[in-house]
Amino acid sequence: MYKPAQWRFQFWKVLSILMLLLLSVAIFATEAKAQETCLQCHGDVGQKIERSEHSFLSCTSCHTDIKGYPHPKGASLDKKESVATCSNCHKGQIADSYGSSFHGKAVHLGSEKSATCADCHGAHDILGSDYPNSKVAKANVPQTCAACHEQASPGFAEGSEHFKFAPSGPGAPMYYTAKFFTWLTLIVITALVIHIELQLYHNLRTILRERKRGE
Structure with a gap:
């Protein structure tokens, strides 16, 4: 025998399931009505969708910005x-x-x-x-x-x-190409910075040497 607390729990559990079922039916009916409305003008498109991999979707599954007719600009x-x-x-x-x-x-x-x-x-x-x-x-x-x-x-x-960018598989060529150019870019930039610093150091030493000679 269920205790009163258990009965209440079971009651709300069953009621929640029924509410979810009713909500699902309402959503499905709304989607079906919306689809029917779309197909009044876009029947040819509807036929394509029915034969496609997306036959289980409605128009508004993708065109989420369209809420009614006439369509807004840029639909x-x-x-x-x-x-x-x-x-x-x-x-x-x-x-x-x-x-x-x-x-x-x-x-x-x-x-x-x-x-x-x-x-x-x-x-x-x-x-x-x-x-x-x-x-x-x-x-x-x-x-x-x-x-x-x-x-x-x-x-x-x-x-x-x-394909997945990975060391093996179809993505391997792109993976190693990306790695190569990433390292090449880093090496070139590093070498350029070192070159500029050495050039500045050389120029500074030249200036200081000429000042000493002038004194």
């Missing part, structure tokens, strides 16, 4: 916002490796020409690389890259993306 995501939106889910190595890449650094510095996640993977028609019609399928990579790199060759498909 389309800019480069930085686009990357930040993708990084909300794709954290860790994927986001870090993009941020360390030439594309990621350029976007971070304000470039409007450098590629974002959507430029390579697509925006509403994202498919895994094992799908033949995916933008990042090996056979399609040169064409995808050619959107920015006019001279993109089949060799573009041989490169590795989203």
Whole structure:
């Protein structure tokens, strides 16, 4: 037999679970209604999303700034916002490796020409690389890259993306290249500082020597 205190605990426990279930249903219904509203105008986009890897997401999962219709000016995501939106889910190595890449650094510095996640993977028609019609399928990579790199060759498909900078694996060449230039920069700056100090020391000794001669 449960004691009164245990009954109260069980009651609030069951009530909390029911409240969470009701809240989940309400959120799902709201998302479904919002999605239905979006598809009244963006039906073609909705069809692409349904066939994509993101079919479980709603429009407002990515377009978080859109709360109603008509859309505010600038509703389309800019480069930085686009990357930040993708990084909300794709954290860790994927986001870090993009941020360390030439594309990621350029976007971070304000470039409007450098590629974002959507430029390579697509925006509403994202498919895994094992799908033949995916933008990042090996056979399609040169064409995808050619959107920015006019001279993109089949060799573009041989490169590795989203690799970890490490002493071994696909990221090893970039890892050692970065290490080399880091040390080269430090050595050159150190040598330059030493050279300047020696030159100043030499000039000071010359001035002092000439003063002694003048006396």
